[in-house]
Amino acid sequence: MLKKFRTRLAxxxxxxxxxxxxxxxxxxxxxxxxxxxxEHPVAISLFSLSEPAVQIWVxxxxxxxxxxxxxxxxxxxxxxxxxxxxxxxxxxxxxxxxVMVGLALLLTAFKGAVLAPHLAEPGRIGLLLRFVEGGIxxxxxxxxxxxxxxxxxxxxxxxxxxxFGWVSSLEYFNFLGIAxxxxxxxxxxxxxxxxxxxxxxxxxxxxxxxxxxxLAWTEKLIDPNLAVRFLEKTQINFMKALGIDLxxxxxxxxxxxxxxxxFAIIFAxxxxxxxxxxxxxxxxVSSNLYFFLVGKTDEAFLELTGHLPLVAIAILLVxxxxxxxxxxxxxIFRRSRAGVAGGNPRDESPDFP
Numbered sequence: 001m002l003k004k005f006r007t008r009l010a011x012x013x014x015x016x017x018x019x020x021x022x023x024x025x026x027x028x029x030x031x032x033x034x035x036x037x038x039e040h041p042v043a044i045s046l047f048s049l050s051e052p053a054v055q056i057w058v059x060x061x062x063x064x065x066x067x068x069x070x071x072x073x074x075x076x077x078x079x080x081x082x083x084x085x086x087x088x089x090x091x092x093x094x095x096x097x098x099v100m101v102g103l104a105l106l107l108t109a110f111k112g113a114v115l116a117p118h119l120a121e122p123g124r125i126g127l128l129l130r131f132v133e134g135g136i137x138x139x140x141x142x143x144x145x146x147x148x149x150x151x152x153x154x155x156x157x158x159x160x161x162x163x164f165g166w167v168s169s170l171e172y173f174n175f176l177g178i179a180x181x182x183x184x185x186x187x188x189x190x191x192x193x194x195x196x197x198x199x200x201x202x203x204x205x206x207x208x209x210x211x212x213x214x215l216a217w218t219e220k221l222i223d224p225n226l227a228v229r230f231l232e233k234t235q236i237n238f239m240k241a242l243g244i245d246l247x248x249x250x251x252x253x254x255x256x257x258x259x260x261x262x263f264a265i266i267f268a269x270x271x272x273x274x275x276x277x278x279x280x281x282x283x284x285v286s287s288n289l290y291f292f293l294v295g296k297t298d299e300a301f302l303e304l305t306g307h308l309p310l311v312a313i314a315i316l317l318v319x320x321x322x323x324x325x326x327x328x329x330x331x332i333f334r335r336s337r338a339g340v341a342g343g344n345p346r347d348e349s350p351d352f353p
Contacts, residue, residue: 068271102140104308109134153179177207201323209267220257227253270327277317
């Protein structure tokens with residue numbers, strides 16, 4: 001009975017995955033490539049709940065969350081040998097994570113921006129923030145003074161909030177999550193705050209989910225005009241190129257935004273973190289490969305630099321899961337530590353690190 005249920009669940013999962021694959025290449029950060037103050041010759045109408053396409057996507061979002069909840073409960077654990085292999089090398093993986101984040105910070109500072117390629121401030125304050133940003137990157141890469149670098153990163157995030165506004169900060173909330181993760185992960189297991197240590201991965205996961213969700217809203221769902229200009233500039237809408245008139249640029253933006261929102265919600269709820277992260281990684285890689293394949297190397301390297309922190313986060317979440325704390329499954333079902341059938345065989349490793 002359970003085997004038949006899992007087969008049907010897998011079939012439904014693949015069907016939903018096929019729907020989500022359509023807007024794969026449109027996962028780029030639109031504001032990196034299109035100026036917000038640029039005007040479109042013809043204004044694109046905003047999305048409304050009265051539209052059939054929007055209503056369909058609301059149902060798809062609810063269906064995906066339901067399937068994710070069921071998968072989180074019934075998916076078997078990964079092989080113990082594989083989990084043990086990566087667990088024994090968690091310090092090396094953590095250093096790789098720091099190097100990737102540090103390199104992204106260094107390259108962004110070198111290009112005259114703070115945290116993201118489009119957040120540029122030419123004044124003295126911007127110069128100071130870029131100097132701090134580069135210093136944080138060096139600390140992370142050298143694997144020295146990581147706690148200091150994480151504290152400085154919190155300060156850098158707060159300063160960027162004051163400089164660029166809270167909306168832009170929420171779009172890159174994952175940077176605050178990275179800083180908090182490094183601070184929590186560095187806590188001593190025997191120290192007075194050791195009880196906070198298991199929250200390192202959940203904090204990183206939730207902050208990443210919030211960042212993805214806010215980006216989906218601000219760049220695509222609230223107002224599709226900016227994203228449509230991006231599609232016209234890059235010609236990423238391959239469905240339209242194939243002659244499928246149903247997928248206009250506006251509908252393509254809706255699909256991309258709702259897909260990103262699904263990933264964001266699943267991250268925040270702590271469901272099937274490893275599977276969800278692999279899907280997001282596929283989005284990131286596909287959009288980057290597209291720019292390389294069409295010969296737009298400048299855009300490709302820009303996106304590669306901007307996505308490095310997300311790729312670093314993806315490596316951690318794929319290898320170690322999203323942590324055992326702050327998960328919807330734990331609130332609904334009772335945990336079964338033995339992972340027996342009918343229990344809650346989560347795909348998580350022991351609390352990192």
